[in-house]
Amino acid sequence: MIKLVGTPLSNYVATVRASLLEKGLEFTEIDQMPVQEESHLKSSPMGKVPYIETDKGVLTEVNVIFDYLEDIAPSPALYPKNAWERAKAKEIGRISELYIDGASRPLTKAAYFGEAVSDQVKEFCRPEIQKGVKAILRLGNFQDGFIAGKELTFSDITTYFQIGFARVCTTKIYDWDFVSENRPIADYLCRLEGNRSINQAAKVMNDSLKNVGII
Numbered sequence: 001m002i003k004l005v006g007t008p009l010s011n012y013v014a015t016v017r018a019s020l021l022e023k024g025l026e027f028t029e030i031d032q033m034p035v036q037e038e039s040h041l042k043s044s045p046m047g048k049v050p051y052i053e054t055d056k057g058v059l060t061e062v063n064v065i066f067d068y069l070e071d072i073a074p075s076p077a078l079y080p081k082n083a084w085e086r087a088k089a090k091e092i093g094r095i096s097e098l099y100i101d102g103a104s105r106p107l108t109k110a111a112y113f114g115e116a117v118s119d120q121v122k123e124f125c126r127p128e129i130q131k132g133v134k135a136i137l138r139l140g141n142f143q144d145g146f147i148a149g150k151e152l153t154f155s156d157i158t159t160y161f162q163i164g165f166a167r168v169c170t171t172k173i174y175d176w177d178f179v180s181e182n183r184p185i186a187d188y189l190c191r192l193e194g195n196r197s198i199n200q201a202a203k204v205m206n207d208s209l210k211n212v213g214i215i
Contacts, residue, residue, distance in 0.1 A: 002027040006049030007034075008208040009112075011101070011161040012062055013050040018157045018201035019066060023073040027052075063093070066154045078154045089148035092139055093155035099132030101162035107169040112214050117173065126174060129166060133178050133185070142184040145191060152195065160192045164202070168215060 004020065004027050006013035020027045032040070036047045043058045044051045051060040052068075059065050070079055080086045106125055110117035136159065140147040148155050163179065170176045179186050192198050209215045 003030055003053040004028070005030045005032045005043070005051050005053060007031060008204050009212070009214070010049060011165040011205065014201045014205040015062055015154075015158045015161045016050050016052065016065055017204065018161075018197045019069055019078065019154060021197035021200055022076065022078065022152070022157070022195075023069055024076075025069070025073055062097075062158070063090075066158075070154075076152075078152065078157075080149065080151070080153065085149065089153045089155045092136070092148055093153075093158045095132065095135050095139055096155070096159040096162040099135055100129060100159075100166045103128035103132050104166040104169040107173050111169040111172040122173060126170070126176070129170060129178070132166075133182065137182065137184060140188075142188050147188065156192060157198060160189060160198055161202070161205075163189065 002020065002025060004013065004016055006016075006029075008014075008029070008031060017029070032049055034044075034047050034049050041047055043053070044060050046060070048060065050062065050065070051058055052065055054068075059068055066078070070077070080089055103125055106121050107117060109115040136147075140159075141149055144150045146152050146156050147159055163185065167177065167179050170178055179189065193202070206215065
């Protein structure tokens with residue numbers, strides 16, 4: 001059985017949880033914060049979470065885990081079969097990861113844990129997040145139900161949780177809800193919330209965030 005290792009506070013852990021649920025794979029969870037202790041680094045060389053433990057060994061990095069899950073459980077497919085469509089789906093997922101979530105990361109300690117953040121960081125992050133939001137609006141397909149076409153993909157799962165993370169940051173730091181001001185994104189997230197796997201994975205994460213007073 002697969003073991004999902006990582007803190008339930010993490011949106012990245014939530015993406016893997018939702019993917020495992022959508023694939024119908026049995027798994028257990030182990031609560032683990034990212035640390036630099038040697039015992040942890042033996043499994044996760046960068047000390048990051050999430051990672052999964054399998055009967056073959058350990059896999060780190062969410063995008064690698066997605067590819068592995070698609071190979072071991074091809075149905076339901078969470079990537080398009082067509083090579084070009086598959087690449088475009090992966091492109092969208094990377095855009096949301098790098099330029100929405102990634103652009104928000106310098107705000108994490110302030111938004112989630114109440115630590116101070118410099119004006120310089122604030123001034124840098126907001127336009128970067130705006131560029132990421134504009135990029136996903138240009139690249140994503142918000143007409144056919146899902147971001148890369150007519151079927152749910154890993155890109156929907158990751159984009160849902162990356163946007164959610166960034167939204168907490170921008171709302172707390174700038175009093176700026178970029179989701180509410182972009183109707184296509186708001187409608188899209190509402191549709192995804194109707195997916196049982198995403199909804200269940202989000203509930204675990206949100207309950208954990210509420211328990212520690214982050215949301």
